[in-house]
Amino acid sequence: MKILVCMKQVPQKDAPLKLNESGTWIREDVSYEVNEPDAYALEEALRQKEKHGGEVVVITSGPARAQQVLREALAKGADRAIHLEDNAFVGLDAFNTAKAFAAAIKEEQFDLIFTGLQSDDYGYAQTGVVLAELLGWPHATIIMQIEKNDAGIRVKRELEAGYFQYVDMPLPAVLTIQSGINKLRYATLIGIKQAKNKPLRKVTMADVQSAVGNNLQKIERLYIPQKTKKTEHIEGPPAEIAKKLVDKLRNELRVL
Amino acid sequence: MPDTILVVVEQREGKLNRVSWETLTAGQALAAETGWALEAAVVGSGVANFANEVAGKKVAKVYAIESPKLEPYTPDAFVAALKQFLSSHPAKLVLMPHTYQVRDFVPKLATALGRAAITDCVGYKKEGDKLFFTRQMFQGKLAADVSFTSDAPWFATFQNGAYRGDRVEAGATAAPVETVNVEIADGVIRNKPQEVFKEAKQAVDLTQAEVIVAVGRGIKEQKNIEIAKNLAEALGAELAASRPICDSGWLPMDRQIGSSGQTVAPKLYLALGISGAIQHIVGMKGARTIIAVNKDSEAPIFEIADYAIVGNLFDIVPPLTEEIKKAKAGG
Numbered sequence: 001m002k003i004l005v006c007m008k009q010v011p012q013k014d015a016p017l018k019l020n021e022s023g024t025w026i027r028e029d030v031s032y033e034v035n036e037p038d039a040y041a042l043e044e045a046l047r048q049k050e051k052h053g054g055e056v057v058v059i060t061s062g063p064a065r066a067q068q069v070l071r072e073a074l075a076k077g078a079d080r081a082i083h084l085e086d087n088a089f090v091g092l093d094a095f096n097t098a099k100a101f102a103a104a105i106k107e108e109q110f111d112l113i114f115t116g117l118q119s120d121d122y123g124y125a126q127t128g129v130v131l132a133e134l135l136g137w138p139h140a141t142i143i144m145q146i147e148k149n150d151a152g153i154r155v156k157r158e159l160e161a162g163y164f165q166y167v168d169m170p171l172p173a174v175l176t177i178q179s180g181i182n183k184l185r186y187a188t189l190i191g192i193k194q195a196k197n198k199p200l201r202k203v204t205m206a207d208v209q210s211a212v213g214n215n216l217q218k219i220e221r222l223y224i225p226q227k228t229k230k231t232e233h234i235e236g237p238p239a240e241i242a243k244k245l246v247d248k249l250r251n252e253l254r255v256l
Numbered sequence: 257m258p259d260t261i262l263v264v265v266e267q268r269e270g271k272l273n274r275v276s277w278e279t280l281t282a283g284q285a286l287a288a289e290t291g292w293a294l295e296a297a298v299v300g301s302g303v304a305n306f307a308n309e310v311a312g313k314k315v316a317k318v319y320a321i322e323s324p325k326l327e328p329y330t331p332d333a334f335v336a337a338l339k340q341f342l343s344s345h346p347a348k349l350v351l352m353p354h355t356y357q358v359r360d361f362v363p364k365l366a367t368a369l370g371r372a373a374i375t376d377c378v379g380y381k382k383e384g385d386k387l388f389f390t391r392q393m394f395q396g397k398l399a400a401d402v403s404f405t406s407d408a409p410w411f412a413t414f415q416n417g418a419y420r421g422d423r424v425e426a427g428a429t430a431a432p433v434e435t436v437n438v439e440i441a442d443g444v445i446r447n448k449p450q451e452v453f454k455e456a457k458q459a460v461d462l463t464q465a466e467v468i469v470a471v472g473r474g475i476k477e478q479k480n481i482e483i484a485k486n487l488a489e490a491l492g493a494e495l496a497a498s499r500p501i502c503d504s505g506w507l508p509m510d511r512q513i514g515s516s517g518q519t520v521a522p523k524l525y526l527a528l529g530i531s532g533a534i535q536h537i538v539g540m541k542g543a544r545t546i547i548a549v550n551k552d553s554e555a556p557i558f559e560i561a562d563y564a565i566v567g568n569l570f571d572i573v574p575p576l577t578e579e580i581k582k583a584k585a586g587g
Binding site: 011013014016017019026093094095098120121122123124125126127129130132133134138139140141142157158159160161162163164165166167168169170178179180214215216217218219220221222223224225226227229230231232233234235238239241242243245246248249250253255256 | 331332335355356357359360361363364366367368371372373374375376388391392393394395396397398399400401402403404405406446447448449450451452453454455456458466467491499500502503509510512515516517518519523524531534545547552554558559560561562563564565566567571572575576578579580582583584
């Protein structure tokens with residue numbers, strides 16, 4: 001099975017974010033990490049390869065720092081990496097990011113393409129589904145299980161409120177993967193060493209320019225959300241906090 | 257002719273998804289501010305009843321977009337149907353609730369039309385002629401006002417709870433309902449969905465709990481859940497968790513609160529070591545009172561907390577449990 005995993009580098013979960021001067025993006029001087037759902041997508045691809053043989057290729061678009069995500073993926077067992085490396089890829093909407101990916105993998109023949117179900121920075125949950133439509137492939141989202149069969153694959157789709165659904169699909173297909181589908185592995189020292197020799201192909205904006213167009217939407221401003229709720233801070237040493245809270249629980253909230 | 261706002265409501269398992277009323281409320285607000293016409297549509301097979309239900313609200317017209325191939329739901333069928341409908345019934349703005357089903361097809365629909373979708377919005381702003389859709393970014397730490405730089409139709413989905421479904425305006429008279437039969441050719445539908453099912457035997461119904469103590473990643477290790485359990489017991493509360501805790505198997509799946517788990521609105525919700533990621537918040541922001549304990553003062557949970565305790569839950573919770581026990585014992 002030849003599997004492509006689309007991965008994104010996002011600011012670390014607990015990174016303190018600051019707005020840039022124009023209030024249109026964040027200042028880039030933060031620490032980055034792999035988008036968590038994408039890590040699960042990679043792990044799933046590696047497990048499918050272990051079960052059925054084949055190849056796992058990882059792709060990302062972003063500036064030089066995004067290469068870290070690919071290196072980690074190679075260290076965990078991915079075979080090849082593709083880096084759409086260009087500052088021009090930052091800030092592309094899902095439509096154009098998917099177009100860039102589709103152009104970059106034109107010559108390849110994947111059986112499956114995985115993305116995380118959404119990114120922790122934008123949270124649009126679109127790129128995988130857009131890519132499927134651009135490629136003319138079937139897709140399924142929020143996937144918690146993948147089983148290969150003769151007709152293609154049977155996937156387990158997660159629905160709201162604890163419901164699930166199995167779906168039979170032909171290949172090739174695009175799947176967006178839900179966090180928690182599996183347990184993430186750590187890269188081994190050998191893996192990290194081997195990663196250095198694995199192929200990493202760079203793609204510039206010029207290489208895919210003909211496919212990419214203007215963004216269809218624009219973030220006009222980014223800002224600290226206005227709080228609508230009035231929050232009361234309860235402070236002091238733990239014993240004091242405990243007493244204050246019990247007082248509120250009893251007298252204001254009436255739960256005691 | 258004025259521009260049209262089309263609200264596509266959701267029906268599933270023989271019921272109209274109640275979150276559809278929230279989207280209709282948003283549509284009514286937008287129609288009032290823009291002067292655009294408001295219409296609604298239901299997509300499926302044999303959906304006349306749902307269309308009639310929607311027609312009772314303040315909306316100019318309701319469409320039942322019909323084909324036997326629209327049941328069960330598949331993205332291929334829904335996109336084919338809506339694409340066909342929109343080509344003969346142009347809309348300026350198409351609104352939907354940000355449900356798992358909508359996420360599964362709206363990006364495909366938008367792309368098929370060469371258009372954009374702004375998803376998971378929490379509101380909108382009209383400034384002169386310009387329309388902005390507000391959404392949370394970076395798991396709620398920042399907000400963004402986003403505009404469409406493309407042609408219509410514009411697609412936007414609204415987050416659960418962004419609008420109040422109970423605020424939807426009823427119509428003075430029933431709106432006209434029109435059935436639109438769509439053609440879905442053989443071979444269009446590629447997925448074969450099976451029956452929807454619930455996995456975990458629902459041992460606990462968190463939606464009935466008056467008080468909930470929920471743990472997140474801040475609990476660090478499985479053995480520490482004991483701390484939260486003790487607090488829950490002292491309070492007579494149910495224990496719940498954010499997704500990562502359930503994924504790790506530290507608590508069963510039926511204790512999960514969030515978009516994939518339960519949506520609750522208890523009298524009191526204590527969030528321990530929960531950062532406040534959007535997927536969790538949508539499941540509990542309806543709680544009457546929220547108390548949050550987190551060592552990160554910037555955690556998004558504090559934006560919706562009524563009471564905030566910035567500190568280490570391992571220091572805060574045990575004395576709190578003791579104090580509650582004392583109070584209950586008549587101390």
